[in-house]
Amino acid sequence: MNTDPIADYLTRVRNAIKANHRVVEIPASNLKKEITKVLFDKGYIANFKFEDNGPQGTIKVALKYHPITKISAIRNISRISKPGLRKYAGSANMPRVLNGLGIAILSTSKGIMTDKEARQQNIGGEVMCYVY
Incomplete structure (x- = not known):
């Protein structure tokens, strides 16, 4: 389990x-x-x-890997909101990952989306993970 x-x-x-x-x-x-x-x-x-x-x-x-250097497109992928401590963000205080170069994946009332999409739709939600 x-x-x-x-x-x-x-x-x-x-x-x-x-x-x-x-x-x-x-x-x-x-x-x-x-x-x-x-x-x-x-x-x-x-x-x-x-x-x-x-x-x-x-x-x-x-x-996905770079064809020449063989470096992965995902440098880091980390869980933010855990079952023991949930992390929520409103539309006003949405996290910026690597100053906008990475993405935060959020679970909102409108479904799973990135921090940028949630900011545009003016909704908040649970911050699932950071990817960059």
């Missing part, structure tokens, strides 16, 4: 990057699917595929 599935998702991605893997498989959930879509839209991962095998299904994430 996993107590924090989002932390598990981020740790699997982090470990796959450190091991220079091209693809990582992650147990699926609707929240993880939305986070994967945001990472793909912002260019941090090369591709993804949702597979419905078994009751839960899996997400196959193709990681």
